[in-house]
Amino acid sequence: MNGYRRRAAIDLRLLGEGQRSWVMAGIMAIMLFLTVLAGALGLGVARSAGGIDRQLAGQLTVQLVEADASARDVRARALVAALGRVPGVTRVREADRAELAALLRPWLGDAGLDPDLPMPVLIDVTASPGAAAQVAAAARRVAPAARVDGSARWLSPVRGLLATLFWVAIALVLVIAAATAGVALLVARAGLDTHRDTIDVLHMLGSTDLQVARLLQRRIARDTLLGGALGTLAALALVALFQTRLALTGSEVLGGATLAPVDWTLLLLLPIGFALLATVATRMTVLHTLGRKL
Amino acid sequence: MGNIVHFENVGLRYGTGPETLSDVSFTLTAGGFYFLTGASGAGKTSLLKLLYLAQRPTRGAVRLFGEDAGSLPRARLPGFRRRIGVVFQDFRLLPQLSAYDNVALPLRVAGVRESEIEAPVLEMLAWVGLSARVTAKPPTLSGGEQQRIAIARAVIARPEILVADEPTGNVDPDMADRLLHLFEALNRLGTTIVVATHDMHLIGRIPRAQLMRVEKGRLVDPSGLLRHPPGAA
Numbered sequence A: 001m002n003g004y005r006r007r008a009a010i011d012l013r014l015l016g017e018g019q020r021s022w023v024m025a026g027i028m029a030i031m032l033f034l035t036v037l038a039g040a041l042g043l044g045v046a047r048s049a050g051g052i053d054r055q056l057a058g059q060l061t062v063q064l065v066e067a068d069a070s071a072r073d074v075r076a077r078a079l080v081a082a083l084g085r086v087p088g089v090t091r092v093r094e095a096d097r098a099e100l101a102a103l104l105r106p107w108l109g110d111a112g113l114d115p116d117l118p119m120p121v122l123i124d125v126t127a128s129p130g131a132a133a134q135v136a137a138a139a140r141r142v143a144p145a146a147r148v149d150g151s152a153r154w155l156s157p158v159r160g161l162l163a164t165l166f167w168v169a170i171a172l173v174l175v176i177a178a179a180t181a182g183v184a185l186l187v188a189r190a191g192l193d194t195h196r197d198t199i200d201v202l203h204m205l206g207s208t209d210l211q212v213a214r215l216l217q218r219r220i221a222r223d224t225l226l227g228g229a230l231g232t233l234a235a236l237a238l239v240a241l242f243q244t245r246l247a248l249t250g251s252e253v254l255g256g257a258t259l260a261p262v263d264w265t266l267l268l269l270l271p272i273g274f275a276l277l278a279t280v281a282t283r284m285t286v287l288h289t290l291g292r293k294l
Numbered sequence B: 001m002g003n004i005v006h007f008e009n010v011g012l013r014y015g016t017g018p019e020t021l022s023d024v025s026f027t028l029t030a031g032g033f034y035f036l037t038g039a040s041g042a043g044k045t046s047l048l049k050l051l052y053l054a055q056r057p058t059r060g061a062v063r064l065f066g067e068d069a070g071s072l073p074r075a076r077l078p079g080f081r082r083r084i085g086v087v088f089q090d091f092r093l094l095p096q097l098s099a100y101d102n103v104a105l106p107l108r109v110a111g112v113r114e115s116e117i118e119a120p121v122l123e124m125l126a127w128v129g130l131s132a133r134v135t136a137k138p139p140t141l142s143g144g145e146q147q148r149i150a151i152a153r154a155v156i157a158r159p160e161i162l163v164a165d166e167p168t169g170n171v172d173p174d175m176a177d178r179l180l181h182l183f184e185a186l187n188r189l190g191t192t193i194v195v196a197t198h199d200m201h202l203i204g205r206i207p208r209a210q211l212m213r214v215e216k217g218r219l220v221d222p223s224g225l226l227r228h229p230p231g232a233a
């Protein structure tokens, strides 16, 4: 144990302690600050979208067009009664005709109030997500002409925006990850160059390329973890601030973006993931570069 | 004893320049003691570089430990290099490490446990008279002190071949004798020794040693005093 620790210290001393180390840590702090923000955006959006989906899954609208006003009312009552008996249905409500007329007035004028006008019947049904098929079947038994819609349609632009935001966030994380691997590659090349004499001597003493790669890997992993931890903490503080402000908006869509503990854990794992990524990029760069020598 | 090194019609060219070494053929026997002499620029260091696998021959064959060194895949070089100790003409100590860590480096590279490193390193530093400078970094040491650290580093891992390029160039005659004594002791333990030197006094100290002389990139027979090429077939 003691022996190992002493050896690790010597391994790092082999490369000296340069300024480059701080530059790398600084870059990694920025990279992880941005990544954690993008990651939090993605996770929050996913949470929000999940909330909407769960809500919408059970929201159905049954629509019936019937020219004859009295037949329409009879059918409507029968539909409400039949739908209320379907297992899993928690709420059935016919949309208020006056409300509908008010909605239509801009297009139809006062003619919309004419009771003879074939106004459609709209019935809102709240059911458990699995019950949609039974609701549709029950509606058609009473009124074969009835149409059953998931009422997701009116929310779909919001839902679509959230989906886009989610993929933008994922893309951002991937782009920053690629940039991080690129930085690691450049730093590894610069390291091979700066420490060429040391590495030559190590090779002459029988070091393998893997041993040399490990020296640079360890240094880059350390810088990435150090800088990355700082960047991550700063970003998480900002995310936490946003979370409290989102909760205060009272909006269902925005409030739904609250991160769960598992999300916070994922964000905390990002610097570790990036350190691994930088390590692998370094290793591949070193092995590839050295492999072309004598 | 078997042949440990065999050169056959070896040529070496740096880049597109003229041949630095031409038609070099010789055989070294395991356990032998060899001196390599020649004027400055004749090609001694170049020949040794082929021997310790810092260069590959541009033509001819270099056989080491019974294998063709010219075609060794890169992955096998470390294993071969660990069997060869080298005192570089320019020492090539790592300035950022202490004398102790410089000498310990070959053992650490070979994966020796830390608990088994301290005693031999301190013993070796004592042997070359540097017990008082264990923690000193090479830039703070004199040329002769650096050379002794380079020698300690070359022999610490008990190599099968010790290659020393002008190992006594910077030390006084007493220390030179002492270092030669160290080489002799290692030689008696079975290590094959190859020393490049201008120092005729040094060469005279080991009568049983064989002598190789390089002139303008070719091995020549030095007139009668010692044999050349040693053991040539």
Ligand SMILES: Nc1ncnc2c1ncn2[C@@H]1O[C@H](COP(=O)(O)OP(=O)(O)OP(=O)(O)O)[C@@H](O)[C@H]1O
Pocket (backbone or CB within 6 Å): B014, B017, B020, B038, B039, B040, B041, B042, B043, B044, B045, B046, B047, B089
């Ligand atoms: N890396 C190199 N690139 C190009 N030419 C080189 C290189 N190393 C050596 N040479 C040339 O090869 C020739 C032999 O050099 P080498 O170092 O082998 O001589 P040497 O016998 O060791 O000399 P000295 O006694 O001064 O150490 C010299 O002309 C030198 O300029």
Ligand SMILES: [Mg+2]
Pocket (backbone or CB within 6 Å): B044, B045, B046, B089, B165
């Ligand atoms: Mg030389």
